[in-house]
Amino acid sequence: MGFIAMNRFQVRHGYETQFETMWAERESRLKEMGGFREFRLLKGPDGDGYRLYSSHVVWDSRDAFEAWTKSRQFRDAHKDAGQSKTQDALMGPPTFEGFDTVLHEG
Numbered sequence: 001m002g003f004i005a006m007n008r009f010q011v012r013h014g015y016e017t018q019f020e021t022m023w024a025e026r027e028s029r030l031k032e033m034g035g036f037r038e039f040r041l042l043k044g045p046d047g048d049g050y051r052l053y054s055s056h057v058v059w060d061s062r063d064a065f066e067a068w069t070k071s072r073q074f075r076d077a078h079k080d081a082g083q084s085k086t087q088d089a090l091m092g093p094p095t096f097e098g099f100d101t102v103l104h105e106g
Helices: 016-025 062-069 074-079 084-089
Strands: 003-012 036-046 050-058 095-100
Touching: 003 062, 003 084, 016 036, 016 050, 016 084, 050 062, 050 095, 062 074, 084 095
Parallel strands: none
Antiparallel strands: 003 050, 003 095, 036 050
């Protein structure tokens, strides 16, 4: 029924626009992968000194997601993940959460 891969980011106040622009201008390789369905960048509530964001990717299966994490496309898409602009914007590393779909209405 599908697999959802999410990364939560705590983005320091004042860096929200920079963070959103970085995502909008990135070289996404997701569409090249079998099993990719949809990507969303979600903007959440304010926290203590940060704004919560989540990247939300829907895959056909956990296997399709795992193939992505082992692919050249994944390595290319994440090659600049540790750059100083990213580190300045984030309160810490992202938190990954993976979910198997057990019920879907649509």
